[in-house]
Amino acid sequence: MSDILELDPEELVAQVRAYNPKSNSDMIRDAFRYGDAMHEGQYRHSGEKYFTHPVAVAMILAEMQLDDATIITALLHDVIEDTKSTYGAVTDMFSSEVAELVDGVTKLTNLQLSSSETKQAENFRKLFMAMSKDMRVILVKLADRLHNMRTIRAMRPDKQAQKSRETMDIYAPLAGRMGMQWMREELEDLAFHVLNPEGRTSIIRRFIRLQKESGDVIHKITSDIRVEMEKTGIEAEVFGRAKKPYSIWRKMQEKEQSFSRLSDTYGFRVITRNEADCYRVLGAIHQRWRAVPGRFKDYISQPKSNGYRSIHTTVSGRDGKRVEVQIRTRQMHEVAEAGVAAHWSYRDGVRVENPFAVDPAKWIATLTERFETAEDHDEFLEHVKLEMYSDQVFCFTPKGEVVKLPRGATPLDFAYAIHTRIGNSCVGAKVDGIRVPLWTRVKNGQSVEIMTAEGQSPQATWIDIVVTGRAKAAIRKSLREEDRERYVKLGRELARVAFEHVGRKATDKALSTAAKQLRLDNSDELLARLGSAELTARDVVSALYPEAISVEDEIDVAAAVVGLEPGQTFNRAQCCQPVPGERIVGITYRGKGVMIHTIDCQALEELADDSGRWVDLQWHSGKHPAVHSVSLDITISNDAGVLGRICSLIGEQNANISDLRFMDRKPDFYRLIVDVDLRDIEHLHAVMLILEADSDVASLKRHRNLDRKP
Known part of the structure; x- marks a missing residue:
């Protein structure tokens, strides 16, 4: 957009009304005049009135067809930070919604995202918090950065370099993650112009030379694709373009190739009427040109999390040149251009009903889910960079x-x-x-x-x-x-608790004596084996005090697990229902304490990346009460007295049935889930053994319910 010489609200009002006739034009005019008045006497580095910048930001967002609140926020996004205006004044004159958005943009402006790692991590947390509160705050901030990059030449060289690096590292990847690829490419190219002007110029010169040598390649290939569409009777729009200089430069660096050897420097897009035509276009293109192996991606059948849908294929086109072709419907194209922002787009005065636009709240939830569990700055920053960059x-x-x-x-x-x-x-x-x-x-x-x-x-x-x-x-x-010291430390805690339970102390001499009794080299070896579950605390205590083990009392349920921090509570995960005697691991949850799982629980696969939440735990060695419920999946004969006998067999093992649910009733068999309260893994094995021996039990297994996650 050209620089705004005359500060007149009507150009902006007209642009908004073009896609949203029901827009509140008077409020946009009021915001325009208020912002202009608040910034009176302020000027940009270029010498222009400062308010030309908020107006330019609003125009960028109007081109994206966003709602009135976002446009007004763009006009006012610097008034709380840079003028005498206040949050209360913006609320009174416009709305609490606009005031919240303006305040959010102000807070983002103050974040130093390119500062030291520790501070950067904390500021990234704030960035994602702002995104989760209202995504439009980020849209205004991205448009703000885009206009600043378009006019960056007025800044000092050192400031240009700093802003460009920040743009390349943070804002461009963020725009890409939000699905706004056009904005990502422009931000990258503007930053590239500052950071490596010689590299960018050389790419452009080579493009010009290539065009002189081979003519207008884009026009030729576009015409070729249109001919194929006409042959197959498919109605579609075809567009072509040379890829951005930075995109070309990045590929040259990654593939370690010169420009002359680089393939697919051109991109083409085919917009169809419906999804079926997308695959018909793909077939026609592959029939006409040879597909490049490994360069086909179907984002229609497997969409990206930000709503992006398209088919990508690379083919050897005219004169053997590789070209990338993207195939999508008009609705898919709108989301591909707007990304997550498509959720707020308007047309003819109403919010666009695009079936492919994602709910920003759900999108940001999936993006930030892992960030919430990160316990330290380095881990959080690592997650952010992996997700964004x-x-x-x-x-x-x-x-x-x-x-x-x-x-x-x-x-x-x-x-x-x-x-x-x-x-x-x-x-x-x-x-x-x-x-x-x-x-x-x-x-x-x-x-x-x-x-x-x-x-x-x-x-x-x-x-x-x-x-x-x-x-x-x-x-x-x-x-x-493999960390022996950690096992020794855990083993020492296990030994302390076990010895105290029988009224003794785990002194160095006692542990050394127990090690000799168990034919181990020293007490550290004993503790390491105890901490790694190769030995139980019961084994160690009984090596010195066998009489104490035989008369021990039942363990308190609240103290059944060893390895928790003081004050931490635990619960058994219902997906795997761990019982004493099984190897376990704890997973920390905010507000829920520690959830214990069996070490082989499938639910742990989803938490493999969150190593900071894993807690090494052991069951307390000793006699546990029969209060640990385990679900058994049993299929039995449908004969008189069979169910009663099964219940009696369980009772004879001193196990209580706490629940019983019929899952399937057939003429010959019943399938049911029985919840049984047990002491430990040995108690479970005893119950299952006696049931399996019964001739009327057709099948028996432990019921695992992954749907019942914490």
């Missing part, structure tokens, strides 16, 4: 299965993406059949083969090699498991 690459297993990874990932990330066991035992990798170091960055379309060996375990240096949260969490977990 990384594009994706698609690699293949030797069997042809696709593995999706963030850009910059290594064969180690690939190994952990397949399975933690594969990652932990990785000793080498082949990429496209060639042996490569584990720190090699994998690229789109490559085939990766992982070599493993028994006895291999993760090295501490791997943390710096991998980039995915899953891999980092798995490596840290393995390193923790």
